[in-house]
Amino acid sequence: MSNPERSTELLWGTGPRHGLNLERIVRSAVELADAEGLSAVSMRRLAERLGFTTMALYRHVPGKAELLALMRDAVLAELAPPGPPAGQGPSAVSAPPVAADGPASAGWRADLEAWARAGIALQRRHPWLAELGDDRQVPGPHAMAYFEHALSIVARTGLPPAQVVAAVTLVGEFVDGVARQAAATARTERRTGVGDDEWWGQRDSLFAQLDDRYPTLVRLYEEGAYDAPLDPFEFGLQRVLDGVAALIPVGDPTEVRDETRDVKGCEVCGNPVDRNPAGRPRTYCSRACRQRAYRLRGAADPQGNPQ
Structure with a gap:
């Protein structure tokens, strides 16, 4: 069980400062997780990788739960616009420079879609993020900035405050769900050495069971429903955004008017x-x-x- 107060100190830099050493630990942990998955990350492996004793690491990070929180916020620095002020929190040094003036807004839907696409791209670069689970996690400064950015987009629509939060949560959970499914598929392929398409292609005995007991499934199968499946992220994201759009009052000033x-x-x-x-x-x-x-x-x- 992690200590949320200690996690807050580490994430936000309010506790004892060991910036460079703590940064090296987090960076090394991220590199290890990117290369071998989250299961490869342990205090012992990190100590060996960094050339220190395990006890030396524990002087900077009390446990794996706190380490995972630091790793998550460090990679979220790739997205958060803008990051926290320099030196605020050990992962702040990972934040890339942010342009003073970004591109002009294209409307809430385009901006929220870009936010979601950035999120799924991050999870594809760091698939171990999907393995973190649903346990309570103290958010760090970059996680808060990422969330703030989405809230600011949806708040422009004029939706009630509770619906703003619910809409952002809905889109975020959709992105996380797609990432979790993709990560699970990738883990299965690594473990078995057999790709998804290959595995299903070997299920002739199952397909032989498709008969008049399943008329809709058989008809769709014969009509090519599975020949070129739709991308679950692309299809799902548009449907989720359609649902948010249905809540927005007519005459939303942030939208380009559709004269047609x-x-x-x-x-x-x-x-x-x-x-x-x-x-x-x-x-x-x-x-x-x-x-x-x-x-x-x-x-x-x-x-x-x-x-």
Whole structure:
């Protein structure tokens, strides 16, 4: 069981400072996890890697739980815009320089999508992040900055505060879920030496069981549903963002207005109607349709019944 107070001291740099040595420990642990997975990270392995005794490491990091928290915040420095001030917390030295003025916002959806894509890219670079589990973790300064950035994006939509937090949590948990599944698949492939496609390709005995007991599955299988499966991240991210968008009031000022949503079809033929430069809405697509509409109205009595 980790000590959350000690984790806070280490992450935020409020305890005894051993900056360089602690930084070397965390960097080495990240490199080891990147190369061999989280199971390879132990205080003994790190001590051997750094050329110190295990007890020497314990003078800087009380245990593996605190080490994992430091490792997570160190790699999140690759994303957090901006990182904490220099020297604040042992992982602050890992933060890359942040441009003073980033690109102009493209709207909340594009910005939140970019946030999610940066998150999945980070987890692909450091797949051990998905192995950290769901235990309570004290967030460090870079984790807080990453979360703050997403909150600031969704807050621009005007959603109520609780929905802002819920929307960011929803997108973040979707990213984490995809990363966990990918990490689990990769671990299985490493352990067995057999890729997912190869393993399923050898399941002829299972496919032989597909008969009229499973009509929908058989039909979709025969129609090629599994020949070119959709990317779960790409498909899922858009559906999650669609759900967030459904909550946002019409007229969100951060969104680029889609003029085509206001265009109605011609009342006679249904074809698109060009917008009137003067701003007055048009009802018909052409003079011919307007004349036809007049003739139709003239053939009806005031109650709308044909004469």
